[in-house]
Amino acid sequence: MRVIKMLTRGVVFGLLIFVAVQSQVRGPSTAALYEGARLIVGDGTAPVESGAFIVQDGRIRGIGKGGALTVPAGATRVDLAGKTVMPAWINVHVHIGYEGYTTWGAENYTPANVLDHLQREAFYGVGATQSVGSSPTDQAVQFQRDQQAGRFPAASRFFFMPGMAPPNGGPDAVLLKATSVLHAVHEVSTGDEARRAVRSMADRHLRSVKIWVDDRRGTYPKMTPEVYNAIIDEAHTHKMIVHAHATTLADQKAVVRAGADVLVHMVQGEKLDDEYLALLREKKPYWATVIGLGDRSEVCDNDPFVDQAVPDRVVAAIRATSEARPLAPSCGPRPANAAVREEMLANNFPKMIAAGVRLVLGTDAGIHAGHTFGSADHHELARWVQLGLTPAQAIVAATRTPAELLDIKDMGTLAAGKSADFVVLNANPLENIRNTRQIDRVYLRGIMLDRRALLARWKKASTSQ
Ligand SMILES: [Zn+2]
CATH class of the missing domain: 2.30.40.10 (Urease, subunit C, domain 1)
Known part of the structure; x- marks a missing residue:
């Protein structure tokens, strides 16, 4: 069958x-x-x-x-x-290809499914979409070539970058299952290995690389400063851009200091200090907040705009469960720590903006079942405005700034x-x-x-x- x-x-x-x-x-x-x-x-x-x-x-x-x-x-x-x-908007951070809407995983990774996800982004007004660290390079390069040659129907333009992490580290437990099957992440333990891997990407004319600098509260091997310093240095030698996943204050400081070009995520559970804000003012990194990933699923809002493109059974399944996603509950009661998280967002988000970070739209769509393509983009913008951005600023962060980051000269x-x-x-x-x-x-x-x-x-x- x-x-x-x-x-x-x-x-x-x-x-x-x-x-x-x-x-x-x-x-x-x-x-x-x-x-x-x-x-x-x-x-x-x-x-x-x-x-x-x-x-x-x-x-x-x-x-x-x-x-x-x-x-x-x-x-x-x-x-x-x-x-x-x-x-049209530009989404600089998704994980494309694994969501199947009734199943989730490496078995769904086909060009047809990548195209489907790009069409979902396009349906919601997103003209370019970047998959970050989780796309197998050979397939992704081929897909990009085919799309540029006009071999697919209209969809969001596809961008991607390889990922780098310590052996058995990097993506969270769900995403890791898929990326390890497809060998989508380069596992490196030393500075030399890291430099070799980055050079191999530069040889293929890849423009960006993602690093995971996170031990997930001590449960994962952590990327060492030797390794990420080597990656960032080698990448910059080849004019490549480094996206860094870091979620603690100490890690974000370290990667910004080391020269990471794009921060992914907000600092979680800690208030930003003056030392970090001074560093941000000096370096002005790009920043994909992906706030929505930690929120309840957008499907819980009962907004037909979200529901229309998601199979009915998936909508029903998300609404019926309180734990559809590992990071955030779906439509059950709000978790006990939701108020604390919100307070931290309200404190940290405006400070990051005031420090001059360059906000760009990213959603992490596709990383888990039920956190989906296209509608998540609109959720993210609404959250920014809730946290103090003007709608005009939010729109720039979904259009001109990500075009500049991705060097898409004819968009934005x-x-x-x-x-x-x-x-x-x-x-x-x-x-x-x-x-x-x-x-x-x-x-x-x-x-x-x-x-x-x-x-x-x-x-x-x-x-x-
Ligand atoms: Zn991500």
Whole structure:
């Protein structure tokens, strides 16, 4: 039965590829004028009211106040009066490929499933998604090549990086089961081994690497300073970026001091001190908070925006259990330590921002069953605003700043020359960040994503299994 299912999946996937190759990756060559919308550029500046922009061959050719643009003859017109347009988001931190919605693990890791997760991100307005430390390199490189060659249907652009950890360390107990089967994490014990591993990544033109510097409260082997200093030094020699998973104050200080470019997670259970804040002001690292991972599942909010893309049985299972995820309870009673955690977030988050860290969107989606792709991005932004960020700042951290971190030159803002990757909203998220959920349409490279077809497929999958 399983084999038949896999074969069927393979055939369906083959068809998907075939259809994708038949269509153009570049958008239509006929120019289109999108007019009347409020434009949120993505750089934190005030929105352009009644704005307009021209899209041709998948790129934004001109943008400005309505009426101020020279419109090419024969351009089609799209009336967006009353709508708000913002750039597609960029998620710099997920764990792609393992979630199967009825099962979770290495057995689900196929190109079709990676594509499915990227389509889920795209469905929710995310135009680029980076899998961090848990994707097997050979498969990921191949997937990226195939996607760039236009062999897949529209989806979030795929980015990834290998991970590094001490033997039997690194990913948490759930993720580790999958990554060890696929040998997705480089296990290194010495500075020399670490440097060799980083050089092998640089030889393959990989731009980033993730390190786990965490002993999970003494239960794991910990990456030593010798090893992470060697990794960071070697990576920087090759112009590579280092993402560091560290959750204690001492570890975050150590990796920032050592030159890690991106912090993953917040310090948990400790208040930040002046020494650390001074260090942050000096180094200004990027920072993916992934707050949502420690929260109750978004599914507990009873928001149809979240539920729509998740199979009904998964929604029901999450709501029925109080321990669907190892890190946080689902819909049972809030854990005793929730208030303490919230107090710590309220203390530490604004201090990190005030110190000038460069906040970027990351969700850790896919790391465990039920913490899922796309909707988690909106949850993360709402949490930031709850903790004191303005909606405009939150949007910049989901658009321009992650584009800068990933060096995606044609994404991140609405500007002439950029790829036409944008989201059309029915309400203004600058007034209420939860309005990012009012998605009317998503465009990738100037082509409207068929969100209805994707939903139909996901709901069908949920009833036929
Ligand atoms: Zn992660």
